[in-house]
Amino acid sequence: MATIKIRAKAKNGITTVKTLVSHPMETGLRKNKKTGKKIPAHHVTEVNAEYNGNTVMTANWGPGISKNPYLSFKFKGGSAGERIKISWVDNMGKGDSLEAVIK
């Protein structure tokens, strides 16, 4: 299942990208209430956005980002029909990437 949702829209020469990643974003500070053991940290560490083969934005995230993170950013250029690529990796080495068409 895709873990990324992307919506990208070009307007007046600026493309606005909104993206959602489904991820638990565990901080490593929470405890399991029944066992009293700490739940290990499991969070996205890096999100990368590419347009035309160039990285426009790299987000480095700590555990302080909400569960199922939302991220929006803008860049100059981009027009309807072109593609952008979003990818993420987490601290357990998992990751995903998805391409989307700019509307």
Add this chain to the structure above:
Amino acid sequence: MNSIRRKFLKSTALFSATVAAIGTGLLVPGRAVAAYLENAFAAKDISGALMAATGSDTYTESADIKLKAPDIAENGAVVPITVSSTLPNVESITILAKNNPLPLTSTYRLQNGAEPFISTRIKLGKTSDIIAVVKSNGQLFSATKEVKVTIGGCGG
């Protein structure tokens, strides 16, 4: 510490500092970039986090940064934050929550025509100042806003 490393440590001051850093696991060769950000995210105070993330901990308040955040967050687990700026040549945006156990929430590197605009959702353990730090022309500028939290989003 074995005897061979002891000799290494004595060789030069710079070299010994590097070896010591590797020895304590702070710097893994070839992973220097990732490691410095690990330090930034592990930092427990604002200046430590900023120093590690952006290379400086001095910043000036700027009216050219817009920090949009709610006055009161009913749920600290999801606090929407939007940072935008009219400063020139913005290289990065960093969002810190002063009273979180780990204040650095996220840092964004902008390049190749990216606009100085970031919107995301962060967790707040309790009522805290949110500090948005924007790096423009190599200097750090900030905007601060307090968000009151009625239910925390960290720990539990």
